[in-house]
Amino acid sequence: MDGQSGCDNGLVKLLPEEERRSFTERLERVYLPQGHQIARAGKPLESVYFLSSGIGSVLAVSDSGLKAEAGMFGREGFAPTASSVGANTNPYDIVIQVEGFAHRLPVVLFQEIVAENRVFADLLSRYLYVFAAQVAYTALANAAFKIDQRLARWLLMCHDRLVTDNMPITHQFISFMLAVRRPSVTTALHMLEGEGLIRSDRGRVVLRDRPGLEEYSAGSYGQPEHEYRVLLQARHVQP
Incomplete structure (x- = not known):
């Protein structure tokens, strides 16, 4: 195992130094390609993953x-x-949508x-709360907001985790994640482009105006992110 090599996960970085060193020594660094499935609904869990990218x-x-899609995660979770x-089982499929690296360890370990670690358990419980808030707002967005507003929210969430304006995301993948037809995604992307908020190229979306995109999301984005800042980022974690 090569646990300390590139372990840029926000939760792990919040652990006290001695506990962090002990934990990372048990981790295995792995590459996760797009489409890789790390858990299947109803199947036994094998490993836990802490993404670095x-x-x-x-x-x-x-x-x-x-x-x-009920929720997404990156190096913040x-x-x-x-x-x-x-x-020992999980009611969801969990799939990598943008390739990256992670550190993993067996579920039992x-x-x-x-x-044995109350500090770590507290961090994880805080993250569980924030993730539950994200899932709740996904349900709200799906029920009460237009597709273009939902798309704005989704792109902002991706941008938070990728830390780049040039995001490798296809129309087909967006349609699957938002559970809408591909032509509807294309129309919504054109609307955001027309406002000068993004540029959509083949296989990627380039963010041009983040503040404008946040305003365009009409309140569908922001509350779970606020909860994250209050409960975790304020403790010096960087998403």
């Missing part, structure tokens, strides 16, 4: 196989979150560490 999506899955409360 890239983005993962948590997908709600119906009995008939329909899927929609971890997955599967069910592992931190002692669960992770649960042992959490049970």
Whole structure:
């Protein structure tokens, strides 16, 4: 294992130095390509992942196989979150949507560490609260906001985690994540382009005006991010 090599995960960085060193020594650094599935709904959990780069999506899955994104995570969090409360299975599919690197360890070992480390358990519980807020606002956005506003929110969330204005995201992938038809995504992207907020090229979206995009999201974006700043970022974690 090469745990201390490039472990740029926000939660891990919040641990006190001695505990962080002990924890990272047990981690294995892995590359996660786009489309890699780190957990399957209803299947036993094997590993816990702390991303250093890239983005993962948590997908709600119906009995008939329909899927929609319930939430996303990057280097500010971890997955599967069910592992931190002692669960051995997970009700979601968890898939990497933008390639990156992560550090992982077996679920059993992770649960042992959490049970013995109150500081780490507290950090994880704070993240669980913030992630639950994100899922709640995803439900609100899907029910009450227009597709172009939902797209603005989704792009802002991706931008938070990628820390680059040039984001490798395709129309097809956006349509899958937002659970809408691809032509609807194309129309929404054109609307944001017309406002000078983004530029959409083949296979990527370039952010041009973040403050404008936040305003365009009409309140669908921001509250979970505020909760993150209050509960975690204020403790010197960088998303």
